[in-house]
Amino acid sequence: MKLYNTLTKKVEEFVPRNKNEVSMYTCGPTVYNYAHIGNLRTYIFEDILEKGLKYLGYNVKRVMNITDVGHLTSDGDTGEDKMLKGAKKEGKTPQELAKFYTEAFFNDLKKLNLKKPDLVEKATDHINDYIKVIEVLLEKDYAYKSNGNIYFDISKAKDYYKLSGKTSEDLIVGARSDVSFDNFKKNPYDFVLWFTKSKFEDQDQKWDSPFGVGYPGWHIECSTLASLYFGEYLDIHCGGVDNIFPHHTNEIAQSEAYFGHKWCNYWLHAEHLNDKNGKMSKSKGEFLTLKLLEEKGYNPLVYKYFCLGSHYRNQLLFSYDSLNVAKTSYEKLRKKTSSLKEDGKIDTEKVKFYKEKLKEAISSDLNTSQMLTCVYDALKDSLLNDNTKREIIKSYDEVLGLDLLEKDEKESVLSEKYILDKIKQRSEAKQNKNYDEADSIRDELLKQGVKLIDKVDKTEYEII
Ligand code: AMP
Numbered sequence: 001m002k003l004y005n006t007l008t009k010k011v012e013e014f015v016p017r018n019k020n021e022v023s024m025y026t027c028g029p030t031v032y033n034y035a036h037i038g039n040l041r042t043y044i045f046e047d048i049l050e051k052g053l054k055y056l057g058y059n060v061k062r063v064m065n066i067t068d069v070g071h072l073t074s075d076g077d078t079g080e081d082k083m084l085k086g087a088k089k090e091g092k093t094p095q096e097l098a099k100f101y102t103e104a105f106f107n108d109l110k111k112l113n114l115k116k117p118d119l120v121e122k123a124t125d126h127i128n129d130y131i132k133v134i135e136v137l138l139e140k141d142y143a144y145k146s147n148g149n150i151y152f153d154i155s156k157a158k159d160y161y162k163l164s165g166k167t168s169e170d171l172i173v174g175a176r177s178d179v180s181f182d183n184f185k186k187n188p189y190d191f192v193l194w195f196t197k198s199k200f201e202d203q204d205q206k207w208d209s210p211f212g213v214g215y216p217g218w219h220i221e222c223s224t225l226a227s228l229y230f231g232e233y234l235d236i237h238c239g240g241v242d243n244i245f246p247h248h249t250n251e252i253a254q255s256e257a258y259f260g261h262k263w264c265n266y267w268l269h270a271e272h273l274n275d276k277n278g279k280m281s282k283s284k285g286e287f288l289t290l291k292l293l294e295e296k297g298y299n300p301l302v303y304k305y306f307c308l309g310s311h312y313r314n315q316l317l318f319s320y321d322s323l324n325v326a327k328t329s330y331e332k333l334r335k336k337t338s339s340l341k342e343d344g345k346i347d348t349e350k351v352k353f354y355k356e357k358l359k360e361a362i363s364s365d366l367n368t369s370q371m372l373t374c375v376y377d378a379l380k381d382s383l384l385n386d387n388t389k390r391e392i393i394k395s396y397d398e399v400l401g402l403d404l405l406e407k408d409e410k411e412s413v414l415s416e417k418y419i420l421d422k423i424k425q426r427s428e429a430k431q432n433k434n435y436d437e438a439d440s441i442r443d444e445l446l447k448q449g450v451k452l453i454d455k456v457d458k459t460e461y462e463i464i
């Protein structure tokens with residue numbers, strides 16, 4: 001298995017510490033809002049990685065956290081706690097907010113056929129564990145108290161910048177810093193392990209601790225949770241590229257200081273999903289959620305298929321045009337795979353041969369588009385009978401999770417409401433003599449398999 005390791009900046013042979021056992025930690029969502037489809041791209045990648053490793057014969061144990069406290073709007077020590085900000089906006093308590101969006105997140109996972117990690121832990125359930133780790137870091141002199149908060153002293157960390165490959169100067173240039181807050185730090189990138197005193201008076205999620213009443217920093221949550229379940233060593237740690245700095249950099253600094261040795265061998269990061277405005281985020285542009293795509297008539301698996309068409313280390317540009325291309329291909333593919341018949345003797349040698357082909361694609365740094373090519377290759381192999389193809393596709397779908405053998409009753413049918421809304425928009429455009437817009441709505445629907453038929457006094461539609 002070859003994987004690109006952000007730590008060494010190389011594609012490397014993956015060798016877990018304990019032969020066949022793989023420990024894998026993946027940073028979970030901050031549950032102050034729905035996951036946007038960019039976040040979901042990262043979770044799709046992590047799920048394929050987990051299932052791909054299992055396909056190769058590894059036993060994978062995976063842990064994920066749910067961040068429900070301590071993640072500030074800057075990813076560093078400035079800004080407000082995202083949970084608190086979200087709770088105020090929705091008139092809920094942070095706990096109510098966390099519960100709602102955690103469930104929404106699990107729902108998204110299910111719709112995309114993503115396996116729930118073996119352990120999913122709420123950050124707020126482990127406050128005493130963070131306190132214990134922070135006490136050790138203070139004892140070992142890696143941490144200090146200043147202005148009431150506990151900071152990690154990055155000048156004590158061995159090779160602090162090794163993951164990001166950046167220098168402190170590079171980072172300072174791009175940093176958004178809150179100077180008044182930074183005055184209390186020994187180094188600009190020292191980060192908070194425990195907040196007791198900060199500029200937010202009304203933080204209502206707070207706990208007693210030997211350092212004063214307060215709450216943990218985001219980074220210490222992941223380091224601690226990973227060590228609770230995997231001990232002193234971790235094979236794989238994942239996230240999106242925005243996690244490289246500061247989050248994962250700080251996790252490494254804390255964990256290696258705590259254990260006194262190298263902690264995690266492989267760091268894997270998914271590139272971002274962008275929209276035409278740049279990096280997709282929850283605060284700008286159309287807030288693209290899976291729910292929104294469903295309301296527009298897309299099966300969530302169309303979005304998954306769209307993601308799998310490109311490599312996780314490439315940025316991916318989202319547009320409805322490219323999603324529609326993926327939709328057409330996915331539906332055609334699924335029509336073919338789900339109508340494969342169960343007759344004929346399964347050719348086990350051929351099944352083995354094709355399984356090996358998928359293993360090759362998995363082993364090439366998780367080449368998902370090559371995995372899809374494997375599906376198409378098996379389908380068009382004229383030497384295989386239907387039942388053999390079914391067996392191969394069934395096995396591939398353990399990794400891809402695209403429901404390839406299931407018939408989709410709703411296949412290519414957009415929701416009626418969506419189509420009627422579009423027809424209404426089109427007639428309004430026509431009334432306003434906006435014929436370009438009217439035509440583009442008609443063409444767009446046609447691409448999605450809906451043909452409009454203009455009658456004297458109304459427009460009807462036909463699914464083609
Ligand atoms: P958050 O809920 O903000 O903590 O992010 C959850 C996961 O989504 C993290 O692993 C992020 O690195 C990742 N992520 C954030 N934005 C994007 C994006 N535009 N595309 C892909 N992954 C992202």
Ligand code: ZN
Nearest residue numbers: 027028222247
């Ligand atoms: Zn994390």
